[in-house]
Amino acid sequence: MDLRSLSFRTDLIFSELLGNVSHDGENWIVKEPKAPSYYWGNFLYRDHPPKNLAEFRATEIVFRNSFADIPGIFHVAIGWHNETIEVLPETQRLFDLSRTEGYEVTNDVVLRFEGTIVEPEPRFTIKALESDSQWQQSRDLAALCDATPHVGNYGAFVHQMYQRYGMMVAKKRGQWLGAYDGDTLVGQMGLIWSGNLGRFQAVETHPGYRCRGVCTALLRRVLYEGHKRGLENFVIVAREKHVERIYERVGFTACERQVGVHRSDAQKKLRS
Numbered sequence: 001m002d003l004r005s006l007s008f009r010t011d012l013i014f015s016e017l018l019g020n021v022s023h024d025g026e027n028w029i030v031k032e033p034k035a036p037s038y039y040w041g042n043f044l045y046r047d048h049p050p051k052n053l054a055e056f057r058a059t060e061i062v063f064r065n066s067f068a069d070i071p072g073i074f075h076v077a078i079g080w081h082n083e084t085i086e087v088l089p090e091t092q093r094l095f096d097l098s099r100t101e102g103y104e105v106t107n108d109v110v111l112r113f114e115g116t117i118v119e120p121e122p123r124f125t126i127k128a129l130e131s132d133s134q135w136q137q138s139r140d141l142a143a144l145c146d147a148t149p150h151v152g153n154y155g156a157f158v159h160q161m162y163q164r165y166g167m168m169v170a171k172k173r174g175q176w177l178g179a180y181d182g183d184t185l186v187g188q189m190g191l192i193w194s195g196n197l198g199r200f201q202a203v204e205t206h207p208g209y210r211c212r213g214v215c216t217a218l219l220r221r222v223l224y225e226g227h228k229r230g231l232e233n234f235v236i237v238a239r240e241k242h243v244e245r246i247y248e249r250v251g252f253t254a255c256e257r258q259v260g261v262h263r264s265d266a267q268k269k270l271r272s
Protein backbone atom coordinates (compact mmCIF):
# COMPACT_ATOMS: atom_id res chain seq x y z
CA MET A 1 0.00 0.00 0.00
CA ASP A 2 1.35 3.43 -0.93
CA LEU A 3 1.32 6.43 1.30
CA ARG A 4 -0.53 9.11 -0.70
CA SER A 5 1.41 12.18 0.35
CA LEU A 6 4.44 12.75 -1.87
CA SER A 7 6.28 14.76 0.78
CA PHE A 8 5.71 12.27 3.63
CA ARG A 9 6.70 9.50 1.23
CA THR A 10 10.04 11.23 0.75
CA ASP A 11 10.38 11.61 4.56
CA LEU A 12 10.29 7.82 4.68
CA ILE A 13 13.55 7.67 2.73
CA PHE A 14 15.27 8.31 6.07
CA SER A 15 13.19 5.86 8.09
CA GLU A 16 13.47 3.08 5.47
CA LEU A 17 17.20 3.10 6.10
CA LEU A 18 17.60 4.38 9.66
CA GLY A 19 14.35 3.24 11.29
CA ASN A 20 11.19 1.41 10.40
CA VAL A 21 7.73 1.96 9.02
CA SER A 22 4.59 -0.05 9.74
CA HIS A 23 0.86 0.26 9.06
CA ASP A 24 -1.94 -0.64 11.48
CA GLY A 25 -4.82 -0.43 8.99
CA GLU A 26 -5.39 3.29 9.64
CA ASN A 27 -2.06 4.88 10.56
CA TRP A 28 1.42 4.67 9.19
CA ILE A 29 3.81 4.49 12.13
CA VAL A 30 7.15 5.98 11.20
CA LYS A 31 10.06 5.52 13.60
CA GLU A 32 13.65 6.62 13.81
CA PRO A 33 14.76 5.38 17.25
CA LYS A 34 18.20 7.00 16.95
CA ALA A 35 16.70 10.47 16.43
CA PRO A 36 13.91 10.48 19.07
CA SER A 37 13.81 14.27 19.35
CA TYR A 38 13.01 14.69 15.64
CA TYR A 39 9.22 15.01 15.43
CA TRP A 40 8.98 14.30 11.71
CA GLY A 41 11.22 11.25 12.00
CA ASN A 42 8.87 9.79 14.64
CA PHE A 43 5.28 10.38 13.68
CA LEU A 44 1.93 8.91 12.72
CA TYR A 45 0.71 9.54 9.21
CA ARG A 46 -2.87 9.08 8.05
CA ASP A 47 -4.36 9.53 4.60
CA HIS A 48 -7.12 11.62 6.24
CA PRO A 49 -7.05 13.73 9.41
CA PRO A 50 -9.02 12.61 12.50
CA LYS A 51 -12.60 13.86 12.02
CA ASN A 52 -13.38 15.09 15.52
CA LEU A 53 -11.99 15.46 19.03
CA ALA A 54 -12.78 11.87 19.99
CA GLU A 55 -10.91 10.55 16.92
CA PHE A 56 -8.05 12.96 17.58
CA ARG A 57 -7.70 11.76 21.18
CA ALA A 58 -7.83 8.14 20.00
CA THR A 59 -5.00 8.93 17.55
CA GLU A 60 -2.93 10.43 20.39
CA ILE A 61 -3.35 7.18 22.28
CA VAL A 62 -2.25 5.18 19.23
CA PHE A 63 0.84 7.41 19.11
CA ARG A 64 1.58 6.83 22.80
CA ASN A 65 1.24 3.07 22.48
CA SER A 66 3.17 2.87 19.23
CA PHE A 67 6.18 4.83 20.51
CA ALA A 68 6.29 3.47 24.07
CA ASP A 69 9.25 1.29 23.04
CA ILE A 70 11.49 4.28 22.14
CA PRO A 71 13.08 6.09 25.08
CA GLY A 72 13.46 9.84 24.64
CA ILE A 73 10.23 10.46 22.74
CA PHE A 74 8.39 13.25 24.51
CA HIS A 75 6.28 14.53 21.65
CA VAL A 76 3.23 13.63 19.63
CA ALA A 77 3.34 14.26 15.87
CA ILE A 78 0.52 13.45 13.48
CA GLY A 79 0.64 14.19 9.76
CA TRP A 80 -1.86 13.55 6.98
CA HIS A 81 -2.41 14.02 3.28
CA ASN A 82 -3.59 17.39 1.92
CA GLU A 83 -3.64 16.77 -1.83
CA THR A 84 -4.01 20.38 -2.98
CA ILE A 85 -1.77 23.40 -2.55
CA GLU A 86 -4.61 25.06 -0.66
CA VAL A 87 -5.38 24.07 2.93
CA LEU A 88 -8.39 21.71 2.63
CA PRO A 89 -11.39 22.38 4.93
CA GLU A 90 -10.81 19.10 6.85
CA THR A 91 -7.17 20.13 7.36
CA GLN A 92 -8.22 23.57 8.61
CA ARG A 93 -10.74 21.97 10.99
CA LEU A 94 -8.03 19.78 12.49
CA PHE A 95 -5.60 22.70 12.74
CA ASP A 96 -8.23 24.66 14.71
CA LEU A 97 -9.08 21.70 16.91
CA SER A 98 -5.49 20.73 17.67
CA ARG A 99 -4.50 24.31 18.51
CA THR A 100 -7.11 24.28 21.27
CA GLU A 101 -5.28 21.16 22.56
CA GLY A 102 -1.93 23.01 22.62
CA TYR A 103 -0.53 21.71 19.34
CA GLU A 104 1.60 23.54 16.79
CA VAL A 105 0.87 23.27 13.11
CA THR A 106 3.08 22.32 10.15
CA ASN A 107 1.73 23.77 6.93
CA ASP A 108 4.29 23.82 4.10
CA VAL A 109 4.09 23.84 0.31
CA VAL A 110 5.46 20.80 -1.51
CA LEU A 111 6.96 21.29 -4.96
CA ARG A 112 7.85 18.74 -7.61
CA PHE A 113 10.47 19.37 -10.28
CA GLU A 114 8.90 19.71 -13.73
CA GLY A 115 11.65 21.63 -15.53
CA THR A 116 14.49 20.53 -17.75
CA ILE A 117 17.85 19.59 -16.28
CA VAL A 118 20.93 20.91 -18.04
CA GLU A 119 24.54 21.09 -16.92
CA PRO A 120 24.74 24.33 -14.92
CA GLU A 121 27.25 27.09 -15.68
CA PRO A 122 29.94 27.04 -12.96
CA ARG A 123 29.07 30.17 -10.91
CA PHE A 124 30.47 29.28 -7.49
CA THR A 125 32.94 26.69 -6.25
CA ILE A 126 30.62 23.83 -5.37
CA LYS A 127 31.89 20.60 -3.83
CA ALA A 128 30.63 17.65 -1.81
CA LEU A 129 31.04 17.88 1.97
CA GLU A 130 33.39 15.13 3.04
CA SER A 131 35.88 15.97 5.79
CA ASP A 132 35.03 16.46 9.48
CA SER A 133 35.94 20.13 9.23
CA GLN A 134 33.59 20.58 6.24
CA TRP A 135 30.76 18.93 8.22
CA GLN A 136 31.57 21.18 11.19
CA GLN A 137 31.26 24.21 8.89
CA SER A 138 27.95 22.77 7.72
CA ARG A 139 26.64 22.55 11.31
CA ASP A 140 27.80 26.11 11.99
CA LEU A 141 26.07 27.37 8.86
CA ALA A 142 22.87 25.54 9.80
CA ALA A 143 22.90 27.23 13.22
CA LEU A 144 23.49 30.62 11.61
CA CYS A 145 20.56 30.16 9.21
CA ASP A 146 18.09 28.83 11.77
CA ALA A 147 15.70 31.54 12.90
CA THR A 148 13.34 29.16 14.76
CA PRO A 149 13.12 29.60 18.54
CA HIS A 150 13.98 26.24 20.13
CA VAL A 151 13.00 24.67 23.39
CA GLY A 152 14.75 21.77 25.10
CA ASN A 153 18.17 20.40 24.25
CA TYR A 154 18.69 21.93 20.82
CA GLY A 155 22.36 20.84 20.69
CA ALA A 156 21.34 17.19 21.05
CA PHE A 157 18.74 17.65 18.33
CA VAL A 158 21.28 19.10 15.88
CA HIS A 159 23.67 16.26 16.73
CA GLN A 160 20.96 13.72 15.87
CA MET A 161 20.06 15.48 12.61
CA TYR A 162 23.67 15.52 11.47
CA GLN A 163 24.19 11.90 12.46
CA ARG A 164 21.33 10.91 10.18
CA TYR A 165 22.64 13.08 7.30
CA GLY A 166 26.09 11.49 7.71
CA MET A 167 24.57 7.99 7.73
CA MET A 168 22.61 8.67 4.52
CA VAL A 169 25.79 9.87 2.81
CA ALA A 170 27.78 6.89 4.14
CA LYS A 171 25.10 4.51 2.77
CA LYS A 172 25.30 6.27 -0.61
CA ARG A 173 21.68 7.35 -0.33
CA GLY A 174 22.46 11.03 0.11
CA GLN A 175 24.80 13.80 -0.95
CA TRP A 176 25.54 17.17 0.67
CA LEU A 177 26.98 19.92 -1.50
CA GLY A 178 28.53 23.16 -0.33
CA ALA A 179 29.18 26.45 -2.14
CA TYR A 180 32.48 28.04 -1.12
CA ASP A 181 34.07 31.46 -1.10
CA GLY A 182 37.69 30.44 -0.61
CA ASP A 183 37.55 28.12 2.39
CA THR A 184 34.32 29.60 3.72
CA LEU A 185 31.15 27.58 3.31
CA VAL A 186 28.56 30.10 2.09
CA GLY A 187 25.71 27.82 1.07
CA GLN A 188 24.67 24.20 1.39
CA MET A 189 22.08 21.73 0.24
CA GLY A 190 21.44 18.03 0.71
CA LEU A 191 19.66 15.45 -1.40
CA ILE A 192 18.53 12.02 -0.22
CA TRP A 193 17.07 9.43 -2.54
CA SER A 194 15.31 6.10 -2.88
CA GLY A 195 14.72 4.46 -6.27
CA ASN A 196 14.30 7.29 -8.73
CA LEU A 197 12.92 9.76 -6.17
CA GLY A 198 15.04 12.50 -4.58
CA ARG A 199 14.18 14.86 -1.72
CA PHE A 200 16.02 18.09 -1.02
CA GLN A 201 17.22 18.87 2.50
CA ALA A 202 18.85 21.68 4.44
CA VAL A 203 18.64 24.52 1.90
CA GLU A 204 20.76 27.26 3.47
CA THR A 205 22.77 30.30 2.38
CA HIS A 206 25.01 32.29 4.72
CA PRO A 207 23.20 35.55 5.64
CA GLY A 208 26.14 37.58 4.28
CA TYR A 209 25.89 35.89 0.86
CA ARG A 210 22.16 35.97 0.17
CA CYS A 211 20.52 37.27 -3.02
CA ARG A 212 23.62 36.51 -5.09
CA GLY A 213 22.27 33.32 -6.63
CA VAL A 214 24.04 30.85 -4.26
CA CYS A 215 20.86 28.87 -3.54
CA THR A 216 19.83 28.89 -7.20
CA ALA A 217 23.28 27.63 -8.28
CA LEU A 218 23.18 24.85 -5.67
CA LEU A 219 19.66 23.81 -6.70
CA ARG A 220 20.78 23.50 -10.34
CA ARG A 221 23.93 21.60 -9.38
CA VAL A 222 22.11 19.19 -7.04
CA LEU A 223 19.46 18.52 -9.70
CA TYR A 224 22.16 17.87 -12.28
CA GLU A 225 24.10 15.52 -9.98
CA GLY A 226 20.89 13.70 -9.03
CA HIS A 227 19.88 13.34 -12.67
CA LYS A 228 23.31 11.85 -13.44
CA ARG A 229 22.62 9.26 -10.72
CA GLY A 230 19.43 8.26 -12.52
CA LEU A 231 16.92 10.13 -10.37
CA GLU A 232 13.83 11.24 -12.25
CA ASN A 233 11.59 12.80 -9.59
CA PHE A 234 12.63 15.56 -7.23
CA VAL A 235 10.70 16.96 -4.28
CA ILE A 236 11.36 20.05 -2.18
CA VAL A 237 9.35 21.65 0.62
CA ALA A 238 9.04 25.42 1.14
CA ARG A 239 8.04 27.06 4.38
CA GLU A 240 7.83 30.59 2.99
CA LYS A 241 6.48 32.23 -0.14
CA HIS A 242 9.77 33.90 -1.12
CA VAL A 243 11.56 30.55 -0.91
CA GLU A 244 8.82 28.93 -3.01
CA ARG A 245 9.49 31.55 -5.70
CA ILE A 246 13.20 30.65 -5.83
CA TYR A 247 12.28 26.99 -6.35
CA GLU A 248 9.67 27.82 -9.01
CA ARG A 249 12.17 29.85 -11.01
CA VAL A 250 14.43 26.79 -11.19
CA GLY A 251 11.58 24.58 -12.50
CA PHE A 252 9.69 23.29 -9.46
CA THR A 253 5.87 23.44 -9.36
CA ALA A 254 3.75 23.42 -6.20
CA CYS A 255 1.67 20.24 -6.04
CA GLU A 256 0.40 19.64 -2.48
CA ARG A 257 0.82 20.73 1.12
CA GLN A 258 2.70 18.92 3.83
CA VAL A 259 0.50 19.25 6.88
CA GLY A 260 0.52 17.97 10.42
CA VAL A 261 0.40 18.89 14.08
CA HIS A 262 2.92 18.32 16.83
CA ARG A 263 3.24 19.00 20.50
CA SER A 264 6.50 18.77 22.34
CA ASP A 265 5.33 17.78 25.81
CA ALA A 266 2.22 15.85 24.87
CA GLN A 267 3.68 12.38 25.19
CA LYS A 268 4.97 13.15 28.67
CA LYS A 269 1.56 14.46 29.63
CA LEU A 270 -0.23 11.45 28.20
CA ARG A 271 2.04 9.16 30.23
CA SER A 272 1.35 10.94 33.52
Ligand SMILES: CC(C)(COP(=O)(O)OP(=O)(O)OC[C@H]1O[C@@H](n2cnc3c(N)ncnc32)[C@H](O)[C@@H]1OP(=O)(O)O)[C@@H](O)C(=O)NCCC(=O)NCCS
Pocket residue numbers: 145146187203204205206209210211212213214215216217237238239240242243245246
Ligand atom coordinates in the same frame (compact mmCIF):
# COMPACT_ATOMS: atom_id res chain seq x y z
C1 LIG B 1 16.19 30.65 1.21
C2 LIG B 1 17.68 30.91 1.01
C3 LIG B 1 18.39 29.57 0.99
C4 LIG B 1 17.88 31.63 -0.32
O1 LIG B 1 19.28 31.72 -0.55
P1 LIG B 1 19.93 32.75 -1.58
O2 LIG B 1 21.27 32.23 -1.88
O3 LIG B 1 19.79 34.12 -1.07
O4 LIG B 1 18.97 32.56 -2.86
P2 LIG B 1 19.24 33.11 -4.32
O5 LIG B 1 20.26 34.20 -4.27
O6 LIG B 1 19.47 31.99 -5.25
O7 LIG B 1 17.85 33.73 -4.68
C5 LIG B 1 17.30 34.68 -3.77
C6 LIG B 1 16.91 35.93 -4.45
O8 LIG B 1 18.06 36.55 -5.00
C7 LIG B 1 17.83 36.80 -6.38
N1 LIG B 1 19.10 36.65 -7.07
C8 LIG B 1 19.57 35.53 -7.62
N2 LIG B 1 20.77 35.79 -8.20
C9 LIG B 1 21.04 37.08 -7.95
C10 LIG B 1 22.14 37.93 -8.26
N3 LIG B 1 23.20 37.50 -8.98
N4 LIG B 1 22.11 39.20 -7.80
C11 LIG B 1 21.06 39.65 -7.08
N5 LIG B 1 20.00 38.90 -6.78
C12 LIG B 1 20.00 37.63 -7.22
C13 LIG B 1 16.85 35.78 -6.77
O9 LIG B 1 16.15 36.21 -7.93
C14 LIG B 1 15.97 35.75 -5.58
O10 LIG B 1 15.09 36.87 -5.62
P3 LIG B 1 13.78 37.02 -4.75
O11 LIG B 1 14.21 37.71 -3.51
O12 LIG B 1 12.87 37.86 -5.56
O13 LIG B 1 13.26 35.64 -4.46
C15 LIG B 1 18.26 31.81 2.16
O14 LIG B 1 17.46 32.95 2.25
C16 LIG B 1 18.30 31.11 3.51
O15 LIG B 1 19.27 30.42 3.84
N6 LIG B 1 17.24 31.28 4.34
C17 LIG B 1 17.19 30.65 5.68
C18 LIG B 1 16.96 29.14 5.57
C19 LIG B 1 15.71 28.82 4.78
O16 LIG B 1 14.66 29.42 4.96
N7 LIG B 1 15.84 27.79 3.90
C20 LIG B 1 14.74 27.33 3.09
C21 LIG B 1 14.02 26.25 3.83
S1 LIG B 1 12.51 25.83 2.98
